[in-house]
Amino acid sequence: MNIHIIGGGNLGSAIAIGLAQFSAGNSITVTRRNIKLIEHLKQYGITTSDNNIDGIGNADIVILAIKPWQVDAVLDEILPHVNGKIIASGASGVTVEHLNNKVAGTNTVVRIMPNIAAQYGASATCISAAAEDIKNTKTVVELFDKVGTAVIIDEKLMDAATVLGACGTAFALRYIRASMQAGIEIGFDAKTALAIAAQTAMGATQMLLQENAHPEQLIDKVTTPQGCTIAGLNEMEHEGFSSSLIKGIKTSLHKIRN
Ligand SMILES: NC(=O)c1ccc[n+]([C@@H]2O[C@H](COP(=O)([O-])OP(=O)(O)OC[C@H]3O[C@@H](n4cnc5c(N)ncnc54)[C@H](OP(=O)(O)O)[C@@H]3O)[C@@H](O)[C@H]2O)c1
Structure with missing residues (x-):
């Protein structure tokens, strides 16, 4: 073409x-x-x-x-x-x-x-x-x-698509940046922390897309009962992890429409 x-x-x-x-x-x-x-x-x-x-x-x-x-x-x-x-x-x-x-x-x-x-x-x-x-x-x-x-x-979802698909790039990158910062606090140098955080996010995405799975099905595979993953995840949720993301996406949509 x-x-x-x-x-x-x-x-x-x-x-x-x-x-x-x-x-x-x-x-x-x-x-x-x-x-x-x-x-x-x-x-x-x-x-x-x-x-x-x-x-x-x-x-x-x-x-x-x-x-x-x-x-x-x-x-x-x-x-x-x-x-x-x-x-x-x-x-x-x-x-x-x-x-x-x-x-x-x-x-x-x-x-x-x-x-x-x-x-x-x-x-x-x-x-x-x-x-x-x-x-x-x-x-x-x-x-x-x-x-x-x-x-x-449907075109009526175009603003929502802008937020989820285009602004979403920034949201995903901010998640990786936060992981990287935590990685530094728990002992890695910045470069190694970023490499681990970025690759881990890509690995999770690849599994999700290739297995056509719901995220929670894959999370179940990583969370040992009484283990460190579920302890960390639940603490993040107590602090509003999912809620803040959902609120941020809705705020972006509100901004685009007003
Ligand atoms: N960035 C994203 O992630 C993203 C994602 C989805 C949709 N969008 C949408 O895509 C559009 C572009 O976004 P962007 O981030 O790429 O903006 P951008 O980096 O500012 O690019 C816009 C480009 O248009 C050029 N331009 C302006 N007037 C022109 C003209 N008369 N003739 C030819 N070129 C002209 C500008 O260059 P000169 O000033 O040198 O001409 C500039 O390079 C926006 O409407 C945005 O909402 C962006």
């Missing part, structure tokens, strides 16, 4: 590198105004440009990885040059209805919510579109399946 990514920041660059590494045979262009900051993408065979229009007419899919308030201006700029394409927008909070009103039937609009782990083939990507465009959405699902897991969701 010919993929044109507008906005080579955190998300756009991560998607581009991920697609270059995990989905062979694509032609990928990334644009941003400060082109010096995407020079490094060239090493992955990605074309970089500070011109959003150059070559856009040959694109099969245009991915918008720009801030929500930049979407309208960029659409005004590119729409005279694209027709019959898929425009996939990753801009948080910009609805399919808003995008479709701008595009006015000239292109197919799809809303995507990936995360920056796309760079390593590990994004959780949520996708939605108007009911009549679901067929075209399959192409986008297949593309984002190459850089992780992609699912179609």
Whole structure:
């Protein structure tokens, strides 16, 4: 596919590198105004440009990885040059209805919510579109399946997907940081503590996904009666571990909606 990514920041660059590494045979262009900051993408065979229009007419899919308030201006700029394409927008909070009103039937609009782990083939990507465009959405699902897991969701869950799947990256990293800090307190140097904490989190995730299990089933395998794991876990729960995470996720959702 010919993929044109507008906005080579955190998300756009991560998607581009991920697609270059995990989905062979694509032609990928990334644009941003400060082109010096995407020079490094060239090493992955990605074309970089500070011109959003150059070559856009040959694109099969245009991915918008720009801030929500930049979407309208960029659409005004590119729409005279694209027709019959898929425009996939990753801009948080910009609805399919808003995008479709701008595009006015000239292109197919799809809303995507990936995360920056796309760079390593590990994004959780949520996708939605108007009911009549679901067929075209399959192409986008297949593309984002190459850089992780992609699912179609009802658009009314898009804010929730943003919190769980995109903000969730930060929440997971904060868990790892806290484990690392505890590791230092119980005797490891920072580097070793981080390596153990990060690998342990990855191992738990791999088991969960590969065994298609509920987390508690796997926790049962680690908790010996009267042992140290259950003692630590229960202390964390007394201190509000699950509760604080749930409250944080709900607070993020409230923030996104207000
Ligand atoms: N970061 C995440 O984890 C994540 C996850 C899911 C969704 N999102 C969403 O993805 C979008 C981008 O987020 P981000 O974190 O990647 O932001 P970012 O790092 O600020 O990237 C936005 C990029 O857009 C470029 N840009 C701005 N105006 C442009 C224009 N007219 N033409 C071409 N490029 C332009 C900017 O570069 P120049 O100023 O050099 O042009 C910048 O590199 C946001 O809507 C965000 O909500 C982000």
